[in-house]
Amino acid sequence: MPVHNADIAAIFNKIADLLEIEGANPFRVRAYRNGAQTVEGLGRNVSAMIEADEDLTKLSGIGKELAAKCMEIVTTRQCCALEKLHRQLPPELVDLLKITGLGPKRVHALYHDMGITSLEELQKAARDKRLRDMPGFGEKIEARIIGAIESRLEKKPVIMRAVVVQYAESLKEYLKNVKGVNQVAVAGSYRRCKETIGDLDILVTAGRNSTVMDRFVEYDEVREVVAHGTTRAMVILHSGLQVDLRVVDKDCYGSALHYFTGSKAHNIVIRKLGQQRGLKINEYGVFQDDKKVAGDTEESVFQAVGLVFIPPELRENRGEIEAARSGMLPNLIKITDLKGDLHVHTSATDGRNTLAEMARAAKDRGLQYLAITEHSKRLTVARGLDNSRLLRHIEAIDQLNAELKGITLLKSIEVDILEDGSLDLPDDLLATLDLVVGSVHSRFNLTQEKQTERILRAMDHPHFSILAWSSKVVRS
Numbered sequence: 518m519p520v521h522n523a524d525i526a527a528i529f530n531k532i533a534d535l536l537e538i539e540g541a542n543p544f545r546v547r548a549y550r551n552g553a554q555t556v557e558g559l560g561r562n563v564s565a566m567i568e569a570d571e572d573l574t575k576l577s578g579i580g581k582e583l584a585a586k587c588m589e590i591v592t593t594r595q596c597c598a599l600e601k602l603h604r605q606l607p608p609e610l611v612d613l614l615k616i617t618g619l620g621p622k623r624v625h626a627l628y629h630d631m632g633i634t635s636l637e638e639l640q641k642a643a644r645d646k647r648l649r650d651m652p653g654f655g656e657k658i659e660a661r662i663i664g665a666i667e668s669r670l671e672k673k674p675v676i677m678r679a680v681v682v683q684y685a686e687s688l689k690e691y692l693k694n695v696k697g698v699n700q701v702a703v704a705g706s707y708r709r710c711k712e713t714i715g716d717l718d719i720l721v722t723a724g725r726n727s728t729v730m731d732r733f734v735e736y737d738e739v740r741e742v743v744a745h746g747t748t749r750a751m752v753i754l755h756s757g758l759q760v761d762l763r764v765v766d767k768d769c770y771g772s773a774l775h776y777f778t779g780s781k782a783h784n785i786v787i788r789k790l791g792q793q794r795g796l797k798i799n800e801y802g803v804f805q806d807d808k809k810v811a812g813d814t815e816e817s818v819f820q821a822v823g824l825v826f827i828p829p830e831l832r833e834n835r836g837e838i839e840a841a842r843s844g845m846l847p848n849l850i851k852i853t854d855l856k857g858d859l860h861v862h863t864s865a866t867d868g869r870n871t872l873a874e875m876a877r878a879a880k881d882r883g884l885q886y887l888a889i890t891e892h893s894k895r896l897t898v899a900r901g902l903d904n905s906r907l908l909r910h911i912e913a914i915d916q917l918n919a920e921l922k923g924i925t926l927l928k929s930i931e932v933d934i935l936e937d938g939s940l941d942l943p944d945d946l947l948a949t950l951d952l953v954v955g956s957v958h959s960r961f962n963l964t965q966e967k968q969t970e971r972i973l974r975a976m977d978h979p980h981f982s983i984l985a986w987s988s989k990v991v992r993s
């Protein structure tokens with residue numbers, strides 16, 4: 518099984534976290550973060566590139582050292598540098614960094630001065646009022662830490678879909694190749710194409726003598742086997758992702774697929790609709806007086822309750838059942854329906870490719886328009902554009918528009934929304950743009966009211982077109 522890009526990125530990020538806690542040179546930390554970002558966003562598999570003997574140092578953000586580390590990870594599945602750090606610092610320390618208000622310096626102090634190595638220990642110390650007297654902490658921070666740990670421990674961790682895809686698709690391929698296996702489907706929130714995934718639910722149909730259960734728990738990437746029965750097994754992968762596997766008979770594949778695709782809320786309504794018609798619906802089929810009347814396909818399950826097939830993406834009990842009943846199901850957007858992209862960066866700020874490369878790539882993908890939304894000057898880490906650089910960028914866009922056929926570059930900016938809700942560039946300059954995207958990159962810790970006021974004020978600006986939503990804002 519090849520090593521996934523997400524695995525390499527996770528190792529680089531862990532190294533960066535630990536180095537940061539150790540107080541290492543910030544440039545070294547940044548090098549690992551950049552490397553992680555490059556690998557994460559790469560369209561191709563690093564393992565495959567190494568196999569094809571490609572030069573990884575050609576990738577931006579990957580120098581000789583990181584290229585060697587990629588090679589090491591891909592060939593040995595390990596990274597000496599990370600192991601060395603683990604011998605110096607407990608690996609769980611990186612979890613502390615995820616607590617709002619705890620930066621590397623504070624985590625360093627917690628470990629070196631208090632011997633705290635895990636969230637549980639931190640929680641205990643905070644509850645025992647032992648943090649408030651540490652330099653740089655205080656009662657307020659102690660209280661904030663208690664709150665942040667509670668909400669973190671309560672929340673079920675989720676993983677971004679883009680990361681889960683790599684694990685899901687390889688595992689699916691692996692299972693497909695097991696002797697006796699017929700169908701393999703990844704159900705659950707994954708099939709519903711949710712942005713974040715709690716765990717994977719895999720459904721398999723297989724002949725009676727198939728060894729699929731044993732082969733599943735033997736999979737290379739399994740870290741822990743939680744359950745291992747004849748029709749159901751549960752494992753945790755090295756990446757921390759939990760995977761449930763169920764084997765069902767061919768003739769109840771549709772019912773099982775429908776049941777395990779969910780969502781739970783959708784399932785409950787479908788089951789109720791069945792009850793109204795005197796039908797019992799579960800993962801084994803649709804039954805009338807203990808006689809099976811449907812369930813070999815998902816279509817047959819929907820048909821049994823008088824509905825047309827509802828695409829998995831819509832199954833959240835948010836009106837899809839009523840829509841299916843009245844023939845009002847929407848047509849889902851496909852990749853080929855996309856006509857343009859309204860948010861890209863180029864190497865002028867923190868993008869990887871040049872303006873011309875981005876324009877050509879967009880055209881090759883069949884897009885008709887592309888908005889160039891560089892950062893504005895306030896975002897210095899991204900080398901945001903000031904007035905004169907933006908003017909020059911606009912000229913470059915005009916020039917490229919004159920050369921290119923079949924695609925239009927829109928002049929835009931991802932302008933910082935400042936703390937008071939004003940925008941980071943002068944009105945007359947914003948007025949010359951085709952559209953203005955506004956974004957919050959600072960002061961994430963304002964109160965909900967202040968943050969809302971700030972954003973509303975920005976949206977009221979006459980030249981404001983689109984609000985860019987960063988996950989950081991949502992979190993706070």
Ligand code: DGT
Pocket residue numbers: 704705706707713714715716717718776777778779780781784785
């Ligand atoms: P996740 O894993 O949190 O991202 O979300 P799901 O939707 O994959 O949820 P999960 O893995 O707990 O369960 C998979 C599916 O199994 C779920 O979408 C619907 C079905 N299911 C689970 N529990 C129940 C239940 O109590 N009742 C019904 N009707 N269906 C359930």
Ligand code: CA
Pocket residue numbers: 705706707715716717718
């Ligand atoms: Ca799931």
Ligand code: CA
Pocket residue numbers: 705716717718761
């Ligand atoms: Ca599950």
